[in-house]
Amino acid sequence: MFAVHATVTVLAALFTGLAALGNFLGHEYVREQARKMRVPSSWRWPLGTLLASGALGLLVGFAVPWLGLFAAGGLVLYFVGAFFAHLRVRDFQLGPWAAFFTLVVGALVTNLWYY
Template sequence: MHTLAIVVTVVAALWVGFSAFSLLRRAAWVVEPLTEYGVPRSWWPRLGVAKAAGAVGLLVGLAVPVVGVLAAVGLVLYFTGAVITVLRARAYGHVVFPTLYLVPVVAALTLGLVG
């Protein structure tokens, strides 16, 4: 189980890190929906940094488990908020996108708590 937890955590961290990078680089496929959902531009840098910090926290958690758990909990809250934001914007077809980030983080958290 330990190896699985490490692999899932690293994949989740890389996936969330990619999301952070894409937001910080203001990739059109990321920022256009944020505009549509009504997320203020002034929030974008902080949201990107929060995701990046969470990704780093997941990796640090491989050595310091409490940091990984806290990072995972933070990311679960972040992506749950993203799902709620999409639902409030009534962009129901887009709910899958934040969920694609939420699921691996939940898996990493679950495996981290079980292991």
């Protein structure tokens, strides 16, 4: 049971951490998505900070379980907001979003399941 929880949580932390890094470095894909979603470029750092905090919180959650639970819940809410941002601009290419959302929901579910 712990192996499933650890694998899903570490993968979710890794992918959200890489997404945060893309925001901080101003990667072209991140800038293109922000333009498509009509998100101001000034939001890149705050959104990256939310992603980085969530990724770090998932990892710290191994030592402090309630923190991992709240981090996973926060990331789920973050990606629910991203879903509505896609719908708002009628962008239905949701493959990358679905991958991230599935990982963070998996992290939340396995966190609840394990603890």
